[in-house]
Amino acid sequence: MERRPLLAGLALALVGGRLLKGEVAMAGTTAGFGMIGKIKAKPGTRAELVAILASGTGAMPGCLAYLIAEDAADPDAIWITELWDSKESHAASLKLPAVQDAIAKGRPLIAGFDLSAETRPVPGSFLAGA
Secondary structure, X not given: OOHHHHHHHHHHHHOOHHHHOOOOOOOOOOOOEEEEEEEEEOOOOHHHHHHHHHHOOOOOOOEEEEEEEEOOOXXXXXXXXXXXXXXXXXXXXXXXXXXXXXXXXXXXXXXXXXXXXXXXXXOOOOOOOO
């Protein structure tokens, strides 16, 4: 398994909890960098991997949203969606201690990465929080 997709996938999974907890205000936000990825957990370890990835969601400078979602059709797949103010902020997040810890804990549970794409979020297209 290549290191760069592993780090990107794990980093992707680390910031999403902030969006679900309502800690990120999306209205009027302009994101400069996004990632969408699908991580395949080893059979039977998806819940454990999600817990590890969610536990690493803390202060992530430049992270506007980080969402972890379970694939409805594949019991071992996780989708991660990230929005960042810049690609540089995303790269810097990979060096944070909480991210490094989650990478070390999550790596043994990952079977592979099925899909990974960098995106350019469209300004003004975010949904405002309720």
